[in-house]
Amino acid sequence: MSSTWDILLIEDDPAVARTTEILFRLAGHRLDIATDPGTAYSLLARRHYDAILLDMNFTPGRSNGEEGLACIARIMADHPATPVIVITAHSGIRIAVTAMQAGARDFVMKPWRKDDLLAKCAAVIAPPGERRASSRRPSGVPMLLGDSRAMAEVRALIHRVGPTVANICITGRSGSGRSLAAGAVHAASGNTDISPSRIDLRDSEQWRLLDAAHGTIMLRYPDRLDTISQARLLDRLLPGLRCISVAESVEPLSPALRRRLCTLEIAMPPLAARREDAVPLARHFAQIAGETYGRASVRLTPAAEAIVTATDWPDEVRGLAAAIERAVLLSDDGVIDAAAIRPYTTTPLPSGSDALPFRLDDAERLMIEAALKEHRHNISRAAAALGISRGTLYRRMAQHGL
Template sequence: MSAHGQSPDLSSAWRILLVEDDPVVARTTDILFRLAGHKVEVATDPHSAYSMLSGRRYDLILLDMNFGAGRSSGEEGLACIARIMADDPAARIIVITAHSGIRIAVAAMQAGARDFLMKPWRKDDLLAKCAAVIGQREGGAAPASRPVGGGAMLLGDSPAMAEVRAMIQRVGPTVANICVTGRSGSGRTLTAMAVHAASGDAATPPPRIDLRDTDQWRSLDEARGTVVLRYPDQLDAVAQARLLDRLLPGLRCISVADGVAALSPALYRRLCTLEIAVPPLSARREDGVILARHFARVAGESYGHAAARLTPAAEAIVTATDWPDEVRGLAAAVERAVLLSDDGVVDAAAIRPAMTASVVPEQDTSTPFRLDDAEKLMIVAALKEHRHNISRAANALGISRGTLYRRMAQHGL
C-alpha cells in the first residue's frame, strides 16, 4: 500500500534509496533509474540511510552489503537490514553483493530482504527485480505496505538507545498502555510515535492530545484505537480523576510525561502498563555526532547547502557539550550554524562560540567527560583539522593564539 492506502502503481515514478559507498556505482545506478523515469537518493553509509529514512518514504531500498575498503563479510549490511526491519517489518529491500557473496545474500534474505542482485548486474535485471518487489503482495492478498521511511526512526547507536528500540519492538505490537518518560527535548514524542508505528494501528495516525489544553479533551470522546496523551503528570488530582473517567475501555494510551511519580495510583495503572524512559543526551554521548550530522543534512537541504557537514573540531564540541533542551537544543544549534555558514561547513566556532560555556562540569562524575578532557578533545580536533596551523585552529575555536598556546601547554600538546 502507498502512504495514502493505495496499491503501488508500477507505471508511476519510483522513489528509491540506494545505500552505496562507491561513487561510481552510485552515479551509474542513479543515471539508469533517471533514464527509466524514477528517482534515486543516495546514502553513502548506514547512518546516512537511517537519517534519510527518518524523514522520507521510499518505495524500495537498494542496499550494498559492505562499506569501506577491504570489508567483505556483509556484517554491516546485515546489521542495517535488522535495524530497518525493526522499524518497519514491511520494508522492501533488495541487497547488492558480489558474485562470491551468495552466502551473504542468503543471510540477507533470511534477515528480511526481498531479493538480491549480484555484481556486476545488468540494467534489465535490476529494473525487473525492483518492479517485482515493489509490486509484491503480502501473504498473497493485500498489496505491499506503504513505502518504508518517513516515520519515527530513532537515531543513535548507543547501548541506551538500543535498549529503547528493543523495548519498542517488544511492546509496540501489543495493546499495552505505554508511558514514555524523560527530559523535555530528549525525543519523548518521537519515541511514542515509534511505539505506535510498531503497532497494528500504524496505518492510522493517532490523535495527539495536550492535556493541559482543556479544549483538546473533546478529542477523547471520538478516539478509537490508539491515542497519544501529553503531560498527564501535569494535571491536578481532580483533572486526573476526570481523565480516567473519559478514557474509553479498549483505547490504547501512549503517554508522554516528565515522570510517573505525580500520577495517581488509579491513573498510573491505566496509563503505565510499562514505562519507557528516554535517556538524556548526556547518557548517550556517542549518539551526539550521529544526531548532529542528521540535523546538518536536514538543515542543509532546507537552506540550500546540500552538502552541509560539521568539521572534526565541531563534532568534538558536539560530543563534549551538555546541550540545553537536550536533542532539541542540539538540533537548533546545528540548524542555526548551517544557516549562517557560507558553504554549509560548520566549524567549531559556529557550533560552540565559547569553549567554556555549557561543557560538561568537572564535578559531574555521572558522565564520562571532565571539563579538561572535553577541552583537550576540542583542541586536538581543531589542530588536526587545520594541520597544526595555530592561527586557523584558534580562530575555529573562537580564542586567541596566545590562549590556544597556553591551553596546549596545559594539556601537554
C-alpha cells in the same frame, strides 16, 4: 500515479555508486546515495523509498557481511514493507542467502548487468497504483535515530510492545524525543491509518476531546496534574482505550492513574548518556535544514563535530537541532565550523575569562585535535574556531600533550 521509482543505494564505493546512479537516471528513475548505514537511516527518516539496494560491507578489509546484516535488521524493524535487494560479490553467495533469510527480497552479484538489476527492482517494487506518489516520508511514521546501545534498547522495546494494546508511558527530559517515541509506539501498532487524539492535559479546553476518544489516545503531561485532576482524568478514560502518555516522570502520578497509564514505562535516555549519537543526529538535522533553506550540500567540520559531541545540550536533542538549524541558516558555503556552533552550546564565557566552556577531559582534547587538524595546525585559526585566545590554546595543548 507516476511509474518513476525512488531508490536508495547504500554503497561506499564511489565508482559503483556513480555508475548505478547514471543507470537509474537514464532509465527515468530517481536514486539517492548513502555511503554508510548512518546516512541511510537519516534519509529513511525523511523520505519514502520504493526499494533499497544494499551493499553488505562498509569497513575496508571486512567481507563477512555483518554490517549489511545489521542494516537489514534495522530496516526490517522500521520499514518492513520496503523491499531490500542486497549487492554482493560472486564469492558472497552464502552472505546473500543469509541476507534473504533476514528479510531481503533478492540479491544481485557484482559485477551486475544493468538489465538484470532493473529487472530485479521491477520484480519487488509494487505497481504504480499501490505506491505513494511522494518521495517524502509519510507523516505519523517516525524514526528514532542513533546507534548507541541505549537507543537500540529503546527501539527494541518499542517494536516489542507497540503491536500490543498495552498502555505505555514515555518518560524523560523535555526535548529528548519523548513525543517521537510515542509516535513510534503508535506506528508499531499497525493502526497508523487512524490518527490518535492528542491531548495536552495542561490545556483545559482540550479535555473535551476525551469524550470522543476511541482506539488510541496520546496524553501529554499527566504528571503536571494535581491530585483532584488526576482523579478526574482516571474517571474519563473509557475501558478499552489505549493510552500512550508523555511525562517527565511517573512518580507524581497517583497509584491508580499510574496503573491505568503505565503498563510499561519507556525511559528516553538524555543525550549526555548517548554521546555517540550526537554527531549522526547533527548531520541529520543539517541535511534537513539544508533542504529547507536551499543549501545543496551541508557538512560539519571535524572541530564542529567534536563540539557537538562534548556539549551538554540544555534542551537535549531539540536544542541540538535548533543550534544546527541556525548554523546552517547563517552559513554562506554550507560548511558548519566550530565557530558557527559554539554560541549555542553553553552559557557565554564570563567577562575576561579565557577558559574553555567545556569540561577539561577527553572531549576537550578531541575538540582541540579536531580544530588543529581542520586548520592544518595554524594556531591562530584553530583558536578562533574554538573561541579562545592563542595563549589559552597553547596552554591546553601542553596540558593534553599535543
